[in-house]
Amino acid sequence: MRLSIATCTLCATLATPILAQDSAKVAPKVLIITMFGQEAKPWLENEAFSIKTEVPGLNPEYPTVECSDAGLCLMTTAMGFSNAASSVAAVALSPKFDLSQSYVVIAGIGGVDPKDGTLGSAHWAKYVVDADLNHRIDSSEVPEDWSADTIGLGAEIPGEKPKWGAGTEVFALNPDLVDFAYDVTKDVPLVDGETAVAYRAHYDQAAAQGKPFVSICDTLSSDTYWHGSKIAESKEEWVALLTDGKANYCTTQMEDNASLTALKRASEAGLLDFDRVALLRTASNFDRQGHDQSAVESLKAKSGGFPLATENAYRVAKAYAEVILSNWGEWKAAPQVK
Template sequence: MKYVFLALSLLVSVSTYGVEKKPIAVKVFIAGMFEIGANQGDKAGEFQHWFERYFTNSEPLIVKGALGPVFCNQDGVCGSVLGMGKVASSSSMQAIILNEQLDFTHSYFVISGVGGIPPSKGTIGDVNWGSWLIDYDLGHRWMPAEGKPGEPVFMPRQGYEDIRRYQLNSALVNWAVMLTQNVQLMDSPDAQAYRMRYPQTQARRKPAVTVGSHIAGDTFFHGPGLSAEAQYISQLYGADDYMIAEMEGVAIAQVLSRTVGIDRMLSLRGAVNFDQGNPNESTLAHLDPAPGETAGGFAETVENIVFVGANVVDTIVDKWPDFKNGFKTE
């Protein structure tokens, strides 16, 4: 009897252990970089609207090494706040990817956040799908006064060719753009008034869904000179036009490329500021505006990001048999 009881106890333990340890099969992972306060009920940062749409009934899953918990719903959608900057975001992403509680074998990734935009390319409230993710920092730089007048002051550093830029799956990106290009985006009187400070046609238009290169720098580069340098780097690397300045995308892409690959990775950014001042203000004045002089539209933009991105997330989940084994063009 003693041995029968022991055998039954072991059977129950193994059965319980198996249930508890079975990893969650993640269909879509949504990553925000920062949240302003709580995940709901206050001013929204990059993750709150995602949380309110998908995770209000989800229990937090603690992942050692990640900035915050991971939330997963019953449909296989998971998400987390990774942290701002290349180091914080990529270290969180790696901890999450390697955690045995989660199964990323078939997962899609939506890297979601805000950024700056050149006034010649877009406007506040735009939502942009990244076609290329580029590192702004990996290279050599020098003071303009120490170079030849009018020539670039940046040169790529050898040895970083495989990690300084990533082209995302063009078929998947193009599909996401086509699916979302007609989404009605929110706007505000404050953002509309702020746009009128800029003479560029693109800066003055209504928000739209666009596509282009996202350039990540730990330095918050700003002003017409550094904006032109970012465009130069994008061209130097054979990428699409620079559209969004941000701080994380290329680092997260490196983590994914080393683990599960980037074929199912999407980068989605909303423009909350111009990457330079208008012709009547200095770069420093634009970076440190007087009270009442800041750009409007942040609240609307973080909502716009989810309006756009949720179309992709929901379609992948609803048609999971078509997406599970990879994105295929019809």
Template structure:
């Protein structure tokens, strides 16, 4: 036995169906650049800026679009720049990027993906406030581990690559997402385009970096460089773990990579793009990773790792400067692509000579 729907309910359903069909008939929005940030501190505008706020305000990402994640998307429909906040950690970044890559509202087939976030930095390579373009993304989570108090005397660490016999077994395993290499020509192009960007320096940065007297690069004013990223879900810190990060990066890149920045998300973001890439919905060769230094990955002489970590947990010494650096450097690339879209739409930038 069937019953008739109430007339008002039937009318509502018809209106909803019409709206859905109208939306389905709309062509997807062509996106030129996706700016991928990982967190915002408070609101998206008008308060202390996290990674996203400067992009929202200065790129005029004024159109809010609902997104099946913890943070909505923001679009400048005129320029084709779309901003997102993935959430912290590889799980959040991977799922958020995957959800966007498969979102039918957007045509992302020619879009460039710019990850623009803060990171810890090895003082051997750069001071806080600097900006590093990564060519290699190395995962720091896929591993075996035993407590350091129980390791053999001839072992340097109790943390070693998954499916290997011990620390840095020459029979390097792989195939599980331990390391990714971004498009080297695109990375080099972005670096060459931005290498002379003047980054902000101030008394606070100078005072902080002066403590790292044993590291020549840490003594310099902030600058743009190329340097690889280690992604891991654990916020680690200290001289010994910094040595581990360098060894780990060298191991997985076959000695070609150099650990410079420590963050949490980038292997997850790239892995999602690589999964969707074969469908033609996205192009993984158009991903760039820019990490700016908000804190050091080890303490200066005379300070313990625990003391330094506690101080950092109370506030990154270079947070504001690193957020500004991410926009100062990243926006040069975004603006170049948008301004010359006819040039970059169908062909990724070649090495600029």
């Protein structure tokens, strides 16, 4: 006789995620970091998370870390620098976790430069740059000989390197791990949609007009959800300035320098290995208007990119994580990237 979960007390108990005991440390093999509920949704719908761990310091909307028996774990920070830094720090410093051998994947959505990507495309970052640690003068008051309204902290003119800073302006991730992540995910089938196909007609750039794809290019963090070609062009110059031309930002988001700051501090404390951190952003929107739009029209447009980005972030990050999980005996000691 087959019993339904509704009529089987034991089955119902087994179907409910187990709350991890305080005495047992959770040691994720791969920890996925998402920023809000819709990014987490595909993971929650497709993965068998059987263990929940409550962590003091997490955002009240996302108070637990979910883990599977296979060692895949998921946490959600809530949006913005403050939520990201505090939530990641809460998990990284928690005595409930052992992250010393964990591989961490930040997997979220963001804007994309139409020269480098399109709606639904997925991009692994080697450099992560903060867009906001600088001086800014209102555009109506900028000196006539300035080329931008933003200058580096302590600098005299645009284009001059900052003379002081916070130390969190630029993060460089393990380039070999990034290359590996790209190699094992470049052929992952990505979803596309009719609304996104139609919306791409606003853009002249070849990358923007095409179907979603996977690539390597860098990401730019800002608590301000900015939009438009003039700001974007100034941000391109800012990224080039801070990285001596090494970085090309293609995605924009609101958390990553904050999350990486928390992970870096934990690494310096010997709690995790920063060389095991990877970062993936998928394109839910373009970061500037198309040839026949104003910036405001573009910002408010329904491009169709959001559902593509959330699904493709899951697909690509999952494919990368699966390589590690399936070969944990080799990956446990060190990244197998050569």
